[in-house]
Amino acid sequence: MRLLPVQFRPTPLLEAASSVIRTLKGAGFDSGIVGGGVRDSLLGRSLSDCDIVTAARPEELAKLFPGSRLVGASFGVSLVRHGGFEFEVAAARQERFYLDGRHPGEVRYTRDLAVDMQRRDFTVNALWYDPVTEIVHDAVGGIDDLERGVLRTVGEPEERFSEDYLRMLRAVRFVSRLRFRLDPAAERAIRRLAAKCGELTGERLRGELSSMLTGPDPAGAVRLLERTGILAVVLPEVAVLRGVEQPPEFHPEGDVLTHTLLMLEHMAKPDPLLAWSVLLHDVGKAVTQSRDETGRIRFFGHETAGAETAAAILERFRFSTAERDGIVQAVRNHMRFASVLRMKLAKLRRLLADPNFPLELELHRLDCIACHGILDVFVFLLDRLAETPHLQTLPEPFVMGRDLVAAGVRPGPRFRPVLEKVFDRQLAGAFASREEALACALRLLDSGG
Template identity: 45%
Template sequence: MSKSSPVTPRSAANDLARRLRDSGFIAYLAGGCVRDALLGREPKDFDLATSATPAEVLKLFPGSNEVGAHFGVVIVKHGGHPTEVATFRTDGSYHDGRHPDSVTFSTPEDDAQRRDFTVNGLFLDPASDEVIDFVGGRSDLEARTLRAIGVPAQRFEEDALRLMRAVRFATSLDFQIETATWEAVQTLAPTLSKVSPERIRDEFSRILVSPQRARGLDLLVDSGLIAEFMPEVLATIGCEQPPQWHPEGDVYTHTRIMLDMLGEHAPLELCLAVLLHDIAKPPTQTVDEADGRIRFNGHDALGAEMAADILRRLRYPNQVIEDVSFMVSRHMQFMNVQQMRTAKLKRFMSSSTFEREMELHRVDCASSNGFTDNYDFLQQKEEEFANQPLIPEPLVTGRDLINLGMTPGPAFKEILQDAQTEQLEGRLATREDALAWLKQRLESQT
């Protein structure tokens, strides 16, 4: 007996479609999975659209999740893969700017018309592999054009998050936004204020982790959308920098070049840290009256506070906020690494964010002065320190201080910190050495 093939998201969706067809219903693959397949990309999810009502879907697939049944959506799990099965429908008015007030089950033609962009309005019959196109999506795919279905303003008024989705799709697909669609985005950008921070955050994050993230940032700025959720970025436009250190131009230009230099799979925290590393340059900018030199004293510390405020406003997870603000707070310290004592350098390099900070530093320099000496130095030190932990287990602990007659108190931390420094510097190699150092230290204080 041959071993059966594993169920994939695509095969799971095809199996469900076959069962729907066998029961007398129309069942098509719909939306993004069709778009991505036609572009030669591996779709992440496979959604189905069907003539079966939610009640009929639930009867056919008992135990499915009917959370979205009011809008004609049922989540069916098959082979370990959840598939969204949506009934062909026409949406009523959108008074809340997100959900239709009513839903009428309808035809594939009507269902395609309610979707956001033509490239997302395609169906595919899995039985014949025929693409079913009621909205001109195939020609827009071939022209690499993002076009709203029907009247653009109506599509965006139904759900203002579609404004962010327009930028996200243009960025991730590297498509041009059709003129009437783009003009509607610009006109209706202020309506993004109706959308929850969490939904904006999710679309923004997808834009930032796209390889075309710098273009995505430009689109957010040029559309007016960035003003609705991160207006601090606008102050970086035209914020001049010292030409001897930043021949590339103002803070915004510097930032977008850095974003462009990041790798294709740069993690979100790194992308956010790059975007926000100089966010406090505008409020800290000073110009020396004597020589005209531009300075940004303290922009790293203030930038860390601003970054944390911005990310909290967008409801990012606490760990993301902590990591990004920490990276912003330290980005200026890289200029001092060659002067650091070994212990301080090891502590600096032991941070959980250090590798991401290294990449931030690399693109910071590469986009401006081109200096690589500190980066090269740190790479050399990483090799040098590779054979042992940067921060090894301490040779002595507070228990040793108690055994030597000390009473627990604030001095404990200072003494143990000094002992660790001696260890990191290589002057204490064994526990015996450390205990002898402790005894001498305590005797010198009495």
């Protein structure tokens, strides 16, 4: 057991957690802050996560904190509100006999916190801190791994990953977030077990992948997913983009996956919708690649094929309807920016006023940066928005269906295309009044639209 004296930076969160631990220790139960909060504090980061492990059993904890609430009866996890914060307090335990790649078949309480640490995933997450004595306790070599910048499992890697297959994705996330190296033994185990990631639910996969894509090194995370074989299991539609050649005159950077990774590297903010739009924007290229008579590579309709593939992926990962619709629209529309400089005013106004436009504009910027680097269209659109900000809001149409009915026209299928044409002309500034627009609509109806 290595004991490291250290004084964490005082914060209201730490003080409230310390008060809970003092109460527990005062009643004779060894306790401490555990997990990511300890790890991040030792790395010089602010303490934002404060889980507590204790030798007290749930019923003993409830006597000390009558307002506590048992939320994980099988694992002895309670919620304790104290000092304006809510803490997850877990009874120290042992777990054995994982039968389904996630849930232990046997859970036993223990009074020894060092024993509890043996069931945890990675050594850097298996440290506990006693704020009363101001000592970090390390029974697994986590402090050394922190100092070396290595992510290593507690115990034998294959056994640890087999307990919960999601730990393989967590390993990738921690490596990319902490900028650590993955322990070679852990990487070998992941390669052997990668296929098991296919047994994970879409919701659990989405959570880990989204955390990677919005972390400090999303491209590095995807590269490690590819290297370990996980990418081919959980996102085969993205994995197959490796080796899909592109025309070098437009994509000197290389194949489709290289282009996608460069876009991820240039993301300026951790926006999950943008990150997923980037990751999936070119998934249609793998199935639409062709060559013309000169040998030039083409991807006709890849945005349409990509939108269909993206929709299936997002459904598989159980994204909300709103999230799925925004990402799929961005994938489907990402090629329309090529015609912006030739767009008529009405079409341009519809583009600028689209609620999804900010996402699509940033996707376009990243798309350009990661290939030819020409940002003419992006700058043009920014200039238009700066000069005429009202273009981002569409006006109320001069003419609607009820106006045509009031003019004596029987409703029918012709209404919609005629109203769209009239509204386009309105956006282009063709009418000075509603009367002019209505007269135009009636003429179009009389002439067959």
